[in-house]
Amino acid sequence: MPTIADLLKRAQVLDPVSDTPRLDVEVLLCHVLDKPRNYLYAWPEYVLEQQALTQFKYLFARRIAGEPIAHLSGQKEFWSLSLDVNASTLIPRPETELLVETALNLFNESKIDNSKFDSAIQVLDLGTGTGAIALALASERPNWNVLAVDSSADAVKLAESNRTRLDFDNVQIDQSDWFENVNADRRFDLIVSNPPYIAPDDRHLSEGDVRFEPRSALVANDAGFADIETIILNASEFLVRGGWLLLEHGSEQGEGVRELLKAHLDDVTTWRDVAGLERVSGGRVPIGEV
Ligand SMILES: C[S@@+](CC[C@H](N)C(=O)[O-])C[C@H]1O[C@@H](n2cnc3c(N)ncnc32)[C@H](O)[C@@H]1O
Structure with a gap:
């Protein structure tokens, strides 16, 4: 089973569809793990459980198909607010x-x-x-x-x-x-x-x-x-x-x-x-x- 660090390395797959591939993977990982961004850096060796991994793969595939990251995470920051989208x-x-x-x-x-x-x-x-x-x-x-x-x-x-x-x-x-x-x-x-x-x-x-x-x-x-x-x-x-x-x-x-x-x-x-x-x-x- 892959760790957080392994999945972050997959960011380059998004190069053709995104200007911010690394950030996109971070957002998806935070979303499926329900954790803040600093968690990814504190626990790079954390191994994803099956359910989180399945959800990550599903969202990652949709991102490869071009879907906006905000639609996949369901959230977007605007001003100082986190809005559902x-x-x-x-x-x-x-x-x-x-x-x-x-x-x-x-x-x-x-x-x-x-x-x-x-x-x-x-x-x-x-x-x-x-x-x-x-x-x-x-x-x-x-x-x-x-x-x-x-x-x-x-x-x-x-x-x-x-x-x-x-x-x-x-x-x-x-x-x-x-x-x-x-x-x-x-x-x-x-x-x-x-x-x-x-x-x-x-x-x-x-x-x-x-x-x-x-x-x-x-x-x-x-x-x-x-x-x-x-x-x-x-x-x-x-x-x-x-x-x-x-x-x-x-x-x-x-x-x-x-x-x-x-x-x-x-x-x-x-x-x-x-x-x-x-x-x-x-x-x-x-x-x-x-
Ligand atoms: C460019 S979006 C802006 C959304 C939001 N204000 C923002 O800045 O993120 C335009 C919005 O206008 C709404 N809209 C389009 N035609 C409209 C109309 N005739 N009357 C009221 N709202 C309309 C759309 O549904 C959409 O939510």
């Missing part, structure tokens, strides 16, 4: 942390209103998926009230289960086709969204992890702009004066998103990710507008 929605991406950071900074810098920092502001997360953005914001600002919606019933179930497990009572998860089921009388200080924004004919859709994620979480018509446009068109109706809309978008969509934003909102700005790529754009309702 499944095939109903997007696996949270590190790039999306820029959206969370930007939202927190905007209110920190008091660009809307000094009195609103750390007060009970109202936030709407459109297309919440696992709940990643909503739960990250709620974890940083316990006083914020976050409504998070998704059109997928399975995604709503997943986000709700993450919310319950992580015990955030300042987040509510509902099913809605964008704003459709959001109470028309509600007004938000901040609307955030990482909507589908990949063009239907984008070649990346047939590569890597995205092959295993639902198209409903990835793809939007009109070269990827359809959902972004729907959100921008409707957002001001649901924002308070001075309220911000922040959207994640593709690295080459910045100019198009700014054009759409400028038709409805002021102070249109784009933020770049760590790779220097345009990743988040936003604007706010003019302070003087009724």
Whole structure:
């Protein structure tokens, strides 16, 4: 029977499908052994029991076939949270942390209103998926009230289960086709969204992890702009004066998103990710507008 060290040596088999083969094997071993990563280094000579070995081989074979490591372990780290993930929605991406950071900074810098920092502001997360953005914001600002919606019933179930497990009572998860089921009388200080924004004919859709994620979480018509446009068109109706809309978008969509934003909102700005790529754009309702 193989030891932990023996199985770690098999990582190179994953070279053709993964940029992080060693890490992938570590994640799978931690998952089947139900142990933290340092256990693998403390006990390299540990011999796996038959049941754990069978499970490891099954998951390893699925990884060789290209399935995302997060689907195999059922978990993904986002912000400081460990989120359950499944095939109903997007696996949270590190790039999306820029959206969370930007939202927190905007209110920190008091660009809307000094009195609103750390007060009970109202936030709407459109297309919440696992709940990643909503739960990250709620974890940083316990006083914020976050409504998070998704059109997928399975995604709503997943986000709700993450919310319950992580015990955030300042987040509510509902099913809605964008704003459709959001109470028309509600007004938000901040609307955030990482909507589908990949063009239907984008070649990346047939590569890597995205092959295993639902198209409903990835793809939007009109070269990827359809959902972004729907959100921008409707957002001001649901924002308070001075309220911000922040959207994640593709690295080459910045100019198009700014054009759409400028038709409805002021102070249109784009933020770049760590790779220097345009990743988040936003604007706010003019302070003087009724
Ligand atoms: C790119 S994923 C983002 C998920 C999550 N917010 C994140 O950043 O990891 C887009 C999400 O939008 C949801 N979605 C797609 N169309 C929608 C619609 N018409 N109304 C609400 N949500 C929608 C998808 O189900 C998916 O969960």
